[in-house]
Amino acid sequence: MMHTVYTVIAGLVVFGIVVFVHEMGHYLAARWRGVQVDVFSIGFGPALTSWQDRVGTKWQISLLPLGGYVKLHGFEKHPDAPAEEGDENAFNRKSVLSRALVTVAGPVFNFLLTIILFAVLLSCFGKPEAKPDIGSLAANGAASRAGLKLGDEITKLDGHRILSIGDIQTQVAAHPGAVMQVSVMREGKELELPVTLDRLTQDGHEVGRLGVGFMLKHGAPLPVYKAIPAAFGQTWDMCANMLEGIWQIVSGQRSAKQLSGTIGIIHMSGQAVDYGVASAVGFVALLSLNLGLINLFPVPMLDGGHLLFYACEAVLGRPLSERTQGYALQFGLLLVVALFVFSTVNDLRGLGVFHWLFAHGG
Numbered sequence: 070m071m072h073t074v075y076t077v078i079a080g081l082v083v084f085g086i087v088v089f090v091h092e093m094g095h096y097l098a099a100r101w102r103g104v105q106v107d108v109f110s111i112g113f114g115p116a117l118t119s120w121q122d123r124v125g126t127k128w129q130i131s132l133l134p135l136g137g138y139v140k141l142h143g144f145e146k147h148p149d150a151p152a153e154e155g156d157e158n159a160f161n162r163k164s165v166l167s168r169a170l171v172t173v174a175g176p177v178f179n180f181l182l183t184i185i186l187f188a189v190l191l192s193c194f195g196k197p198e199a200k201p202d203i204g205s206l207a208a209n210g211a212a213s214r215a216g217l218k219l220g221d222e223i224t225k226l227d228g229h230r231i232l233s234i235g236d237i238q239t240q241v242a243a244h245p246g247a248v249m250q251v252s253v254m255r256e257g258k259e260l261e262l263p264v265t266l267d268r269l270t271q272d273g274h275e276v277g278r279l280g281v282g283f284m285l286k287h288g289a290p291l292p293v294y295k296a297i298p299a300a301f302g303q304t305w306d307m308c309a310n311m312l313e314g315i316w317q318i319v320s321g322q323r324s325a326k327q328l329s330g331t332i333g334i335i336h337m338s339g340q341a342v343d344y345g346v347a348s349a350v351g352f353v354a355l356l357s358l359n360l361g362l363i364n365l366f367p368v369p370m371l372d373g374g375h376l377l378f379y380a381c382e383a384v385l386g387r388p389l390s391e392r393t394q395g396y397a398l399q400f401g402l403l404l405v406v407a408l409f410v411f412s413t414v415n416d417l418r419g420l421g422v423f424h425w426l427f428a429h430g431g
Contacts, residue, residue, distance in 0.1 A: 081134050083349065085111065087179065087357045088136045091364070094178025095139045095171060100124075102167040105142035105158035112137055141171070148388045169379045172372050179361030180304065186354035187300035188293070194347050195290045196299070201234060202284045203253075210280020215264040217253065217281065224259065225252035229317065232310045234283055241266060245277040307358055369394075369401025 089111060099106050105125065110116070112131035119129035131137075143159025156162050160171070190196075201223040206213045223231060226240050227250050241249070245268040252261045266277040291299060365373040374397070382388045389397075 079349075083353055083356065084136070085134060086353060087182070087360055090178050090182045090357065091175040091360055092137050092139045094174035094176070095141075096126075097178075098171040098174030099139070099141055099160070102163060102171055103158055104160050104163060104167070104171060106139055107142050108138075108140035110138050110140070147391045147394070148382070149391075165379050165383050169376055172375045172379070173365075175372055176361035176364045179357045179364075183304050183307075183354045183358040183361070184297075184300045186350050186357070187303050188296045190347060190350055190354070191291045191296040191299050191303075192293055193290060196303075200284045201231060201237060203281045204284040205282035207278075207280035210278070211264050211267045212251075212279050212281045215251070215262050217251065217262060217264070218255065221253040221255050223251060223253050225261075226250070228252075232314055236310075236314065237279070237283075241279045242276040245269070245275040247277065249277075251279075304358060307355065308362055311359065311362055368404060369397040370405050371401070374398075374401055 092109065096106055096109055107125075108127045108129065110129045110131050112134040113136060114132035116129040116131050119127055121127050141160040143156060143161040146159065146161040148161050150161060160168060163171075203212070203217060203219055203221045203223070206217065206219060223237060225231060226237065231237050231240075244266055246266060248263050248265050250261055251264045252259060254260075264279065267280060268275050269278045270276075364371050365376075367373045367377045369375075369377075378389055378394060378397075388394075
């Protein structure tokens with residue numbers, strides 16, 4: 070029980086750090102462009118405590134610690150709305166460029182946090198290279214029974230190129246007992262072997278198991294002047310892998326059950342903290358990168374959706390009508406809520422909640 074509480078608290082702290090950095094990007098950009106920030110909230114819901122600074126921003130810690138927000142003066146108003154007293158510092162009175170800079174600053178700060186943390190990891194610990202080469206085989210495990218051997222390099226699962234070690238683990242875990250076509254490189258030749266995955270009960274639900282251990286090679290710590298460009302490169306590669314993974318889910322090449330929501334992220338954050346400082350720092354970097362990248366998607370309600378509005382305004386020479394923006398925002402809200410509900414169901418299923426309810430129901 071205490072470990073569960075510790076995991077939740079650690080997860081909330083990790084999640085809170087990433088969201089705080091994102092909102093701080095919006096806040097600092099707003100101050101730079103002369104936009105009044107009414108509220109900077111850590112968490113949602115009623116304020117537990119609050120204070121006001123000398124420029125009129127109310128800082129607060131709220132009841133529900135699942136993120137946070139920055140309330141910009143005039144953000145909800147249309148750029149063509151009639152001017153009111155005190156609107157000189159309102160968001161909707163600023164130029165398209167200023168509004169775009171304030172909006173994009175949140176994701177940019179997430180990318181910067183990722184780069185900084187990757188640079189710290191590379192400078193302090195070196196680059197751990199987990200290779201998809203089989204370093205160990207479980208006795209009578211799925212891989213061993215199918216004829217996989219030590220040194221085999223796993224290249225594809227069911228015909229789809231793997232993106233990382235984590236990608237292998239995620240896909241295998243999602244298909245307990247399934248027959249999976251595993252492609253490997255062995256002595257310069259590519260082989261494809263059918264593997265019947267084992268079933269393993271974990272936290273009250275079944276997951277798939279391949280029964281292999283992968284080779285891990287630790288590189289030497291890099292000097293700072295090499296760690297920084299390497300961190301940029303690692304961030305770029307991770308972005309490419311994330312986009313490819315999302316496309317594979319959208320195009321039906323892999324199961325949407327792999328999507329995680331807030332509950333899953335908090336759970337994984339707590340687990341990452343359990344594995345030590347390097348693991349926790351690396352997870353914060355990946356979570357920050359995810360938040361920054363997803364927020365740039367051109368979906369109304371996200372930063373990318375607002376940037377799309379400003380791009381249209383810049384091209385047309387006038388903002389989109391309130392009606393058009395209203396319909397777009399309603400669609401975006403429905404989409405975000407649907408994704409939240411779907412990912413939350415995935416998280417609860419992954420944690421074995423439904424299994425527990427069915428087992429103890431009635």
